Amino acid sequence: MADKIHFELVSPEKLLLSQDADMVVVPGSEGDFGVMAHHAPVVSTLKTGIIEVHDGGTPAKLLVHGGFAEVNPNGLTILAEEAYKPGELDRTVLEAELKDAREDVADAKDDVQRARAEKALDRLVAILAVLDELAA
Secondary structure, eight states: OOOOEEEEEEOSSOEEEEEEESEEEEEETTEEEEEOTTOOOEEEEBOSEEEEEESSSSOEEEEEEEEEEEEETTEEEEEEEEEEOGGGSOHHHHHHHHHHHHHHHHHOOSHHHHHHHHHHHHHHHHHHHHHHHHHO
16 A cells, blocks of 8 residues: 555634545645655645645545645645635625625725735636636
């Protein structure tokens, strides 16, 4: 039996997943990378994307937005700003939020309001793009 890597996915609210896996594919900000047992230590920021957890059969997929991944001798830990199972997100709700975010950018009264609105808009655009990628 091949070695496994211990993987933990943590959001600000809770520990979402803790399991051993054959490999985990991480959406790093500099590109996706696979992590297996005995991987060299590394720290990476995350882009909005899909984590794939391979442990025989079809890989489990989780959508993440923001955060960090750390590989150390104990395994892989991902500290995500947001993490979801793709089915947990309601596309209709996200599209309504996107419309509101676009209006907020247009209605911003100063640079601080505009920056906040643009950040919210960028988040929604990125999440919807990942959902589109999953649907394809």
